[in-house]
Amino acid sequence: MANRIALTGDQTAAYAMKQIEPDVVAAYPITPQTEIVMSFSQYVADGEVKTEMIPVESEHSAMSACVGSAAAGARTMTATSANGLALMWEIVYIASSTRLPIVMPVVNRALSAPINIHCDHSDTMGTRDSGWIQFYCENAQEVYENLIIAPRIAEHPDILLPVMVCQDGFITSHAVEALEPFDDKDVKEFIGEYKPEQTLLDINKPLTYGPLDLQDYYFEHKRQQSEAMLNAKNKIPEVFDEFEKKFGKKFDFVERYKLDDADIAVVVLSSTAGNVKVVIDQLRDKGIKAGLLKPKIFRPFPDDEIIEALSGLKAVAVMDRSESFSNQGGPLFNEIRSAFYESDKKIPIVNYIFGLGGRDIDLEMIESVYNDLMKIVEAGKINKKVNYLGVR
Amino acid sequence: MSDNKNGWKDIPIGGMIKKAGNAFEYKTGDWRVYRPVIDREKCIDCLLCWIHCPDSAIKVEDAKIVEVDYDHCKGCGICAEVCPVNCIKMEKEN
Amino acid sequence: MEIRWHGRGGQGAKTAAQLLAEAAMESGDYIQAFPEYGPERAGAPIKSFTRISKNPINIHCGVTNPDIVVVIDPTLLESVDVTKGLTNEGLLLINIAKPAAEIKKVLNFDKGKVATVDATSIALDTLKLPMPNLPMLGALLKLNPIVTLEALESKIKKKFLEKIGEEKTNANLEGVKRAYEEVNVSE
Numbered sequence: 001m002a003n004r005i006a007l008t009g010d011q012t013a014a015y016a017m018k019q020i021e022p023d024v025v026a027a028y029p030i031t032p033q034t035e036i037v038m039s040f041s042q043y044v045a046d047g048e049v050k051t052e053m054i055p056v057e058s059e060h061s062a063m064s065a066c067v068g069s070a071a072a073g074a075r076t077m078t079a080t081s082a083n084g085l086a087l088m089w090e091i092v093y094i095a096s097s098t099r100l101p102i103v104m105p106v107v108n109r110a111l112s113a114p115i116n117i118h119c120d121h122s123d124t125m126g127t128r129d130s131g132w133i134q135f136y137c138e139n140a141q142e143v144y145e146n147l148i149i150a151p152r153i154a155e156h157p158d159i160l161l162p163v164m165v166c167q168d169g170f171i172t173s174h175a176v177e178a179l180e181p182f183d184d185k186d187v188k189e190f191i192g193e194y195k196p197e198q199t200l201l202d203i204n205k206p207l208t209y210g211p212l213d214l215q216d217y218y219f220e221h222k223r224q225q226s227e228a229m230l231n232a233k234n235k236i237p238e239v240f241d242e243f244e245k246k247f248g249k250k251f252d253f254v255e256r257y258k259l260d261d262a263d264i265a266v267v268v269l270s271s272t273a274g275n276v277k278v279v280i281d282q283l284r285d286k287g288i289k290a291g292l293l294k295p296k297i298f299r300p301f302p303d304d305e306i307i308e309a310l311s312g313l314k315a316v317a318v319m320d321r322s323e324s325f326s327n328q329g330g331p332l333f334n335e336i337r338s339a340f341y342e343s344d345k346k347i348p349i350v351n352y353i354f355g356l357g358g359r360d361i362d363l364e365m366i367e368s369v370y371n372d373l374m375k376i377v378e379a380g381k382i383n384k385k386v387n388y389l390g391v392r
Numbered sequence: 393m394s395d396n397k398n399g400w401k402d403i404p405i406g407g408m409i410k411k412a413g414n415a416f417e418y419k420t421g422d423w424r425v426y427r428p429v430i431d432r433e434k435c436i437d438c439l440l441c442w443i444h445c446p447d448s449a450i451k452v453e454d455a456k457i458v459e460v461d462y463d464h465c466k467g468c469g470i471c472a473e474v475c476p477v478n479c480i481k482m483e484k485e486n
Numbered sequence: 487m488e489i490r491w492h493g494r495g496g497q498g499a500k501t502a503a504q505l506l507a508e509a510a511m512e513s514g515d516y517i518q519a520f521p522e523y524g525p526e527r528a529g530a531p532i533k534s535f536t537r538i539s540k541n542p543i544n545i546h547c548g549v550t551n552p553d554i555v556v557v558i559d560p561t562l563l564e565s566v567d568v569t570k571g572l573t574n575e576g577l578l579l580i581n582i583a584k585p586a587a588e589i590k591k592v593l594n595f596d597k598g599k600v601a602t603v604d605a606t607s608i609a610l611d612t613l614k615l616p617m618p619n620l621p622m623l624g625a626l627l628k629l630n631p632i633v634t635l636e637a638l639e640s641k642i643k644k645k646f647l648e649k650i651g652e653e654k655t656n657a658n659l660e661g662v663k664r665a666y667e668e669v670n671v672s673e
């Protein structure tokens with residue numbers, strides 16, 4: 001049996017941060033912050049890490065301090081959730097636009113109003129166009145592994161973009177699970193030392209960050225960001241390979257579950273994918289060829305992988321734990337449908353908005369989605385493009 | 393947009409400016425409507441204009457004012473305003 | 487195996503769910519333990535859950551059909567449907583100073599097994615505090631050896647020795663043992 005420790009998802013993120021041992025963590029210490037920062041600051045207080053911990057007075061200041069720290073050449077992390085992410089919004093864009101490889105675990109929780117502290121993806125889906133790389137995690141083990149791989153991706157010289165590692169509020173953040181961590185030494189070796197090409201503190205090579213950048217160059221800088229996200233798509237597999245070499249675990253943009261011979265499938269992010277797997281096992285016992293596709297990375301968007309995985313199917317349901325209010329369904333649905341426009345395969349794709357504000361998504365609800373898909377296959381057409389699952 | 397500027401592949405990422413002091417290359421002198429002219433006869437070299445100039449356009453050598461850097465002076469007139477002996481006149485550019 | 491715990495905020499339902507899970511993990515199982523968060527305050531009815539399996543656990547939704555329900559506060563019997571979703575072979579364990587057969591009749595729960603133990607009195611005798619959660623774990627292990635009593639004891643020692651000292655830890659262990667012996671089961 002591998003070494004297992006019982007930790008909540010929050011504590012798992014803090015444990016990964018301990019092993020990464022960033023130079024600087026700047027964070028707002030109370031609500032809407034999560035247990036991540038509390039647990040990590042305990043490691044700092046106990047002298048287990050040499051990280052400089054900067055408690056600040058708001059999430060806006062937390063990300064601001066991270067921007068300064070990362071520009072100064074320090075490996076920098078913070079953590080946030082929900083309204084905290086909303087408050088740091090302005091600086092979230094500045095971090096990615098300034099090309100600073102900050103890594104941030106995010107606990108996905110609903111945005112007010114009305115006031116709600118439970119899980120949905122409104123917070124990070126709102127930042128989907130901010131130029132951050134985004135991981136979504138099914139369980140504590142994935143929170144851990146995605147955080148360990150994140151600095152290598154963020155700091156890759158051809159990428160240099162910040163990374164969010166998102167997990168489901170309460171569902172995984174507050175649940176105790178058995179984590180199988182890697183050795184401290186292996187993690188240290190895998191992550192290596194952060195050696196930025198140039199830093200703000202190098203007095204021999206003076207450098208200015210964050211200048212005024214008007215009509216003449218701003219657009220060029222945005223074009224560079226697009227290129228960086230494209231590079232991310234192309235270079236991340238190299239980091240996956242190194243991860244596999246070091247830890248013996250395969251990594252990919254997407255996870256497929258019983259998809260190879262499937263007729264119908266669900267696409268969903270994060271912890272709900274686990275529930276879907278249970279339903280698939282039950283359906284398979286009844287002879288129904290059901291499958292799952294779980295994107296592990298949403299930015300850069302794994303379009304080729306998704307098209308390839310879904311092309312052979314007869315019908316697909318995309319489940320979104322956030323609403324975009326576009327009258328066109330949720331963000332995951334939109335991107336997948338858009339990706340399929342270029343494809344020769346035109347398969348029926350429907351959307352289910354679910355679980356807003358922490359509404360539990362149980363096995364019956366997921367089974368009902370597969371039942372709907374079977375009806376779509378039978379009828380050869382979609383009745384309703386956007387559906388709301390589990391709402392009264 | 394013009395023409396001889398570098399494209400996205402040829403500029404530092406993230407808006408970084410890697411060359412220190414390059415603001416000097418940007419000539420702001422042509423923004424001027426009024427130019428400051430110093431009457432050296434009256435000037436007492438108190439250096440108040442040098443301290444106040446937002447563009448560091450008052451040139452000083454050996455603690456004495458030598459000239460105005462008209463390549464960078466925007467003609468704001470602060471120097472004339474702070475001069476205690478009224479030796480700086482703002483004259484209309486031709 | 488899925489267990490649902492009913493208690494009131496501050497009675498340690500979350501801790502009990504977690505302790506059992508951790509003891510099971512140390513015995514080689516995969517685990518999950520999580521509370522159901524509502525408006526949190528001391529005294530409010532709360533639920534927590536434990537899942538234990540020989541295989542990795544994929545499911546992440548709330549437990550709807552538990553194999554075991556543990557009621558840490560007997561006053562909840564009047565306000566909460568504690569038998570909801572309990573499977574036919576299920577076990578209902580209640581902290582109450584009444585014989586199990588009597589409770590079984592009152593609750594009109596004829597499907598599964600009912601067990602009772604006066605865990606609050608045991609906690610007051612041993613720990614001198616009305617904290618019935620750990621004795622409930624002892625009683626539970628008598629009825630279903632999810633982990634051995636020794637595994638639980640070692641987990642409790644590991645968790646509490648440093649935090650609350652030897653005297654209180656031993657008092658807790660004494661409470662666990664007494665409940666293990668005193669639990670009463672209906673037929």
